Amino acid sequence: MKKSHIYGPVPSRRLGLSLGVDIIPFKVCTLDCIYCQLGPTTKKTTEIKDYFSKKEIISQIKKRINTASRIDYITFSGSGEPTLNSKIGPLIKEIKKFTDIPVAVLTNSTLLTKKKVRESLKEADLVVPSLDAATQDVFENINRPHPSLKIKRIIEGIKKFREEFKGDLRLEIILVKGINDSDSHIKALRQAVNEIKPDKVQLNTVIRPPSEKYAHPLTRKEMEKIKNAIGKNCEIVAHFKRKGLTPEEENLHNIILDMICRRPVTVEDISGSLGRHKNEILKYIDMLKREGKIKAVTYENNDYYEPK
DSSP, X not given: OOOOOEEEEEEETTTEEEEEEEOSXXXXXXXXXXXXXXXXXXXXXXXXXXXSOHHHHHHHHHHHHHHOSOOSEEEEESSSOGGGBTTHHHHHHHHHHHOOSOEEEEEOSTTTTSHHHHHHXXXXXXXXXXXXXXXXXXXXHHTOXXXXXXXXXXXXXXXXXXXXXXXXXXXXXXXXXXXXXXHHHHHHHHHHHHHHOOSEEEEEEOOXXXXXXXXXXXXXXXXXXXXXXXXXXXXXXXXXXXXXXXOSOSOHHHHHHHHHHHSOBOHHHHHHHHTOOHHHHHHHHHHHHHTTSEEXXXXXXXXXXXXX
């Protein structure tokens, strides 16, 4: 059975309706972040490889573009760090040949130290590098990196990419209570932000069930305080509220299961993405639970569904 490299379009708090492109095996990453919604990293590596068939990935993207009612971004994200795939540059170039839909890349920034990686992303329309730490001790506590990775070099890599990249660069900072939100660390982050000069800084916190139970979210008030401390062009990422699309595919059972297998989702997430009433989605949720394929996890008073 061929791997599905695409998922959605799904509602994104930043990108509207985003068609996800997954080009890395599940949880192959350079980091093992304590807040990761996908759980612990199973293979921590910095080795860049050709993981999957470029032809197969492009074929799946084309097929979904032809059947989806609306896609706001084609987004490289998913199961691991997308820049670990050596074909990400050629894939972006190929997508540009057959669609005008903008291409986004969500990256943890760790490989932007490499010139080849920076060059591979230059034709993307939007790149969202993350930077949760500005000091090595905080970096190790929140992101649990591969031993070879140093935050000082990573910040330098983001700065170089900012100088070279002509598209939209939005720096994401994910805040975890008691881990990277101290006044002294926010001051260090602000200094890094000032040096990088992104188009926007987007503050996020723990929204979905995290890899570690001790990874807790900040309150809105705490986020506002940090937003003001970071300063210019800084925003708190809001929840997605737009109405989603109605899928052309009739097999909602498989579509919903595919969404749940990609990341923990609520009934509201699924309903918004597929443009279907919550009661209809709940019927499929009950069916999948009876089949033993999914389970419910309660986090911050919300019910999320994930594979069993």
